Amino acid sequence: MTPEQKFARYVRLSLTGFILAFIYYIIADIWLPVTPQARVFHPVVQVAPQISGRVTQVLVVNNQPVKIGDLLFEIDNSSYLLAREQAELAVAEASLQNQQIDTKIKALQAQISAALAKQHEQELLKTRGEKLYQQDSLSEQKLENIRASFVASKASVTALQAQLDEAMLARGEVGKHNLALRHAENLLAQAQLNLSRTQVRSRVDGVVTNLQLLEGAYALRGSPLLAIVANNADLVADFREKSLLNMQPGSLAKVVFDSLPGQVFDAKIMSFEAGVSEGQLNANGLLSSTDTSNRWVREAQRQRIHLALTHNPELLQTMPSGARATVQLLPNSSLGQVLASMQIRFISWLHYIY
Missing domain, CATH: 1.10.287 (Helix Hairpins)
Structure with a gap:
């Protein structure tokens, strides 16, 4: 085989591989949707005193776990x-x-x-x-x-x-x-x-974070002085709209966390978010504004879904707020579920690299 024939063969193989990959991408985007745009979110409770006064004692330290009712700091009660x-x-x-x-x-x-x-x-x-x-x-x-x-x-x-x-x-x-x-x-x-409000207590179970409060600081009523990351967590994922065409609450999914490479967790869709910030209209007295784009194919809109781990939901509580994840949604067909499981397993292996 001449060099020209070898080159032509490589070109045909490359084109064939590209076409097959492109076809698989189109099919998978609808029937085997996957997204790396997923995070674990914990509610963050801003702790603000209900009265004003000088802080006399701070009774917690940064990253300290607290329970409901634990004393956080005290205000001068004289x-x-x-x-x-x-x-x-x-x-x-x-x-x-x-x-x-x-x-x-x-x-x-x-x-x-x-x-x-x-x-x-x-x-x-x-x-x-x-x-x-x-x-x-x-x-x-x-x-x-x-x-x-x-x-x-x-x-x-x-x-x-x-x-x-x-x-x-x-x-x-x-x-x-x-x-x-x-x-x-x-x-x-x-x-x-x-008088009872001079003792500021935790209203949630969680962890004190980014503590900057010191004794002697003046606390203003309604002004947050510290934050508590609550223990309860929510797993959210953002998908292109067309990727959710065949999905509904209760559909199965698999999740891979960046912090746990190689491990795949079963999950299911709990709910679909009602909308995104781009779809919010404000009664501000101004005329409406239109979207402008010079791109022939505009960027696809993403919608958010909420998921829950099926077998070990407590795992989310141990993860920090903002932890990244990759979510694979499973179709109803058995063959599709096998392919989706292979796809997310491959991604979990890649997490050892990046």
């Missing part, structure tokens, strides 16, 4: 102790004022009873005086004086009743439903709540 004491005094003052009003109410009730008795006496004198006046046994001036005394007694009862009504309104309901007492107790509850 001003909040004073606030609680002031609220306790307000409760005592409200209780004392209620007792004073109760005493005043009893006194007014006694005065009203005496005034009513006086009014009854004046009413009898008025009736007797009118009879004597008709018998010409009493002067008109004397009768007018008796009538005036009766009117004055009625006015006295009315005035005392008005004072009693005012005292009753000021007193409000008796017992724990009293408005002034409830207001004071509410202030006390708020003061106690703020």
Whole structure:
């Protein structure tokens, strides 16, 4: 065989190999989709105090595991102790004022009873005086004086009743439903709540990360001071849209992690993400913008799916947030699953190299 014939043979073999690889790529992209764009994500909880104050003690170190309820740091509580004491005094003052009003109410009730008795006496004198006046046994001036005394007694009862009504309104309901007492107790509850917030505790199980907080720093209410990487994890993968054509929740998959080369893990699709950031519209008052591209074949859009490991889901919790992975989706056919398993196994071997 001449050199020209050998070269032509190599060219034909290369073209044949390229065509076969291209055909396999097209078929595999739809029926055996695989993507290296997969990561493990842990929720990151930003810990921010609910009150402001100077940090007096930091009780955790960087990369320390914590449980729900573990104390992370403390804020100076001196001003909040004073606030609680002031609220306790307000409760005592409200209780004392209620007792004073109760005493005043009893006194007014006694005065009203005496005034009513006086009014009854004046009413009898008025009736007797009118009879004597008709018998010409009493002067008109004397009768007018008796009538005036009766009117004055009625006015006295009315005035005392008005004072009693005012005292009753000021007193409000008796017992724990009293408005002034409830207001004071509410202030006390708020003061106690703020005092408890001087101890900042973990709300999740996880690991403290990137700790920069030092004692003496001033904590502002609502400003994050440290972060906790939660233990629960989520495995997500981004596929081209057409690659998900034959997939649905529950479809089988296989996963290879960069940190565990050569190991293939069984998984399944849990859900499809509702959308991506490029599909979000904001009501910003501006006109719509269009996508512009000079490429004849634009870049394919990717959609995100969420997966779960089938046999050892706890493995994800041990991996750091952001750990990379490669995901192979399995078709329904037995032959396709065999080819997909061979494909992901080959990729797992490649992870020893790169």
